[in-house]
Amino acid sequence: MAEQTKTNQFHDSEDGDIFDLYNACDGQLQNGLLDIRQLDEFSDAERAELNMTRLRETWIHTASGCSQCEEIVQILNSARGMLSDKKEPFAEPVYDLSTTHAFVN
Ligand SMILES: [Zn+2]
Numbered sequence: 001m002a003e004q005t006k007t008n009q010f011h012d013s014e015d016g017d018i019f020d021l022y023n024a025c026d027g028q029l030q031n032g033l034l035d036i037r038q039l040d041e042f043s044d045a046e047r048a049e050l051n052m053t054r055l056r057e058t059w060i061h062t063a064s065g066c067s068q069c070e071e072i073v074q075i076l077n078s079a080r081g082m083l084s085d086k087k088e089p090f091a092e093p094v095y096d097l098s099t100t101h102a103f104v105n
Helices: 002-008 017-024 036-041 044-049 052-063 067-085 097-104
Strands: none
Touching: 017 052, 017 067, 036 052, 052 067
């Protein structure tokens, strides 16, 4: 029972440490895990705002092979992928009116 609670706190909806870690790592993956090296990119001011110790604890937890965290990261990544897909592949040819106009003149 106590062990269960200890594990779940990392992806509890109220704490959501895995979400914080995902954002802090900018969703970058390294060997299937969130790229912990991203945390070294933060400035001291940013580090002070983020709970680095907590983020690292969370990462160690994900590295222990938690399937729930893995799933959350996958969901977040696919949601992000869908967002970025919108920008390009389905773009229709756009006639550049400014160029046409300039050509006419
Ligand atoms: Zn987990």
